[in-house]
Amino acid sequence: MLGHQFVTAAAIAASVLFILSLGGLSNQEKAKRAVWYGIAGMGLAVFFTMLGPGIGGYWLMVPLMLIGAAIGAVVAKKVEMTEMPQLVAALHSFVGLAAVFVGWNAEMERARVVAMRAAGESMDSLSAFAATLSHKTPAELTFLQVEVVLGVFIGAVTFTGSVIAFGKLAGKMDGKPKQFPGGHLLNAGAAALSLVLAIAYLNGAGFWTLLLIAILAFFIGWHLIMGIGGADMPVVVSMLNSYSGWAAAAIGFTLSNDLLIVTGALVGSSGAILSYIMCKAMNRKFVNVILGGFGGTSGPAAEIEGEQVSIDAGGVSSALNDADSVIIVPGYGMAVAQAQNAVSELVRKLRGAGKEVRFGIHPVAGRLPGHMNVLLAEAKVPYDIVLEMDEINDDFASTDVVIVIGSNDIVNPAAQEDPNSPIAGMPVLRVWEAKQVFVCKRGQGTGYSGIENPLFFKDNTRMFYGDARQSIDSLLPQLD
Template sequence: MLGQGFVSAAAIAASVLFVLSLGGLSNQEKAKRAVWYGIVGMAVAVLFTAFGPGIGNYWLMIPMIAIGSVIGWKVAKSVAMTEMPQLVAALHSFVGLAAVFVAWNADLERRRVLAAQALDAGHQEFSAFAALVATKAPDELTFLQLEVVFAIFIGAVTFTGSVIAFGKLAGKVDGKPQKLPGGHLLNAGAAALCLLLAVLYLNGAGFWTLLLLAALSFFIGWHLIMGIGGADMPVVVSMLNSYSGWAAAAIGFTLSNDLLIVTGALVGSSGAILSYIMCKAMNRNFVSVILGGFGGTQGPAAEVEGEQVAIDAAGVASTLNNADSVVIVPGYGMAVAQAQNAVSELVRKLRSAGKEVRFAIHPVAGRLPGHMNVLLAEAKVPYDIVLEMDEINDDFPKTDVTIVIGSNDIVNPAAQDDPNSPIAGMPVLEVWKSSVVFVCKRGQGTGYSGIENPLFYKENTRMFYGDARESIDSLLSLID
């Protein structure tokens, strides 16, 4: 067993590694090394915590760590990049549920200590946590109770919210916004009841208050995320990431674990900052995101007139051969078809022919922040031709050909033209200003978010139907 000095030193080292990991993820070239910083930091944190003072029951803990490690390794090896958003949502739910269980157990231990003290039974058989509780003054125990309440509320909201986000991302739950009659009033009422239960608990009410608090919080998390449309899921995933961090931090205070506090605060603050950045990118109100108050329409959306005009591979290749500048806009459809390598080869051939080729990346392209950047980096697309929306949007009027691969909402002109659209006011890539737009799409459906796109009906747009990878592969032999 290690002394507290070793554990404290390990906590500082792990915290530094976590900070380095977060900092490195801001740069694609340093991201792989940053991930290793995080892996090593977590290994140090788990090892030194497990063998720290007051820790026992290794006969149970070591097998559970081994089982969890094997499951995590197998899941990570089997999950495709297209399923990464669902995996992230699922992992957030685990953190939330763990926070609820730990908080419940902390209160049971508190009650056990108080009962033993009332009977003057001592604390010889107390657990390490119970022994710590036995040393606390009454005001410190009140703070412990506050930490328990906060952990249960945030953890429960995170759990059910993440489960619904997983369902929507995986297509198992309808991506359209859905609310029960009463809408936000139900959420407000449930939150008010949670506050009442917290007051009763702090004034000596039984364990039942924490059970009801969790049940109401589970409902709030479920109803909040059910009310958010599929088009906004990237922001939701980021927001839930922040929630899971704050839940972990609350449990860190409860357990007097400095490393858990630091780690939770890093995750919570970075997730909140990312959510804010994404809200600005989507022209959403940050407070409304936190309250789950966006994603619904304000009225009937405008009718789309015209028809979608299809084109074959020969027609697309002919136009590309005559073009000087090409912009490619990737979306989740490219990830589903695993077309990134075919796209990379197309880019190589076009650049070899002397054409200017660049990528336009919307901040919420795909279903996870940075999703498209990771896929393109995996396919070895040069970093310097991958541009963000603000860097390239003004260049579309000077672009000969834009190829949209599996994107819908991020290239939808209704965001600018239709105030009743679910994505009204969201900044989008103005691809329709290009001379020609080719949309690589499986069929004529509205896609994951269920929002119709007038771009598909414009005169300068041609629909290149089919699986994205097969469609791009069919172009390769036709490019001069």
């Protein structure tokens, strides 16, 4: 086993690698290198922690690690890019549940140390963790209790919230918001009762209080995310990411693990910042989103006039051949159809014909922040033509053709034109200002969020129905 100095040095090195990884992920060209920084940091952290002072039970630890690594490898190979949002949500749930178990175990060990100290018994038979507790003062043990109760509460909320997010993102549950009668009052009541139990626990009430706190927090996480609609899922994912980070940090304090504290704080703070960015992109207050989704409408949505007019591949390809400028707006429908490679080939042919082609990416396109950027990078679309909403929104008015692939809310003019729309005030890509708009869509339904889109009924819009990949493929032979 290695000494404490080696473990500390490894923790510092791993922390630096994690920071480099987070910094690199902000740039598409550096993202692959940044991922390797993260992998190296995590490998370093696991290896030196496992060999650190006071660690034992390798006969059980090593097989479990190998089993976990094998499961992770199998899942990673099977999961498609379209399934990444629900995978992330599932992984968040593991962190939350781990925090709950660590908190419970820490309390049992703390109670054992306190009882042995009171009885004047020898501490020689204690585990490595309990042995460290035996050297703490009563004030330090009380502070440990604060860490435990926070870890259990945050971890439990994260666990059930992430499970529900997984179910909604995977389509295994209805994406519409649902709550019990009383809604937010139930959540507030459960949180208040958790606080009362936490105070009782800190005053010596016993282990049963932690069990009840976990049960109440499980309910809060479940009920909270059940009450959030599918359209808010990008914010929910980043919010749960933040929760899992703070849960990990709480575990780090409990275990006196500096690396876990740093890593948890990095994840928690970055997730919180990302949640704020997502809310800003939707013109929503973070608290309003997590307490009930969009909401806030004052009346019925405006009636939509006109009809959806369809067009075939010949009509779309003719417009593209005549166009000088084209903007492509991808959404989750492109991910579902796995159409990114077909889109990349379309871009190659159009640019080869001398046309200006760019992408417009909304901050909440898809079901995970950066979802569309990752798909396009995977298909080798040049980074320099992939632009964010604020960079490209003013250019739609001078654009000949816009192709919308599987998007709904992020191109919905009702956000600006209808104050009673569920997405009123949300910044959107103003695609309707272009000369012609073609929408690749499977059918006439309202999509995942259930919100009708007046764009589909406008005079300059044509609906290009069908599977997105097959639709784009059908255009390629007809382009000049």
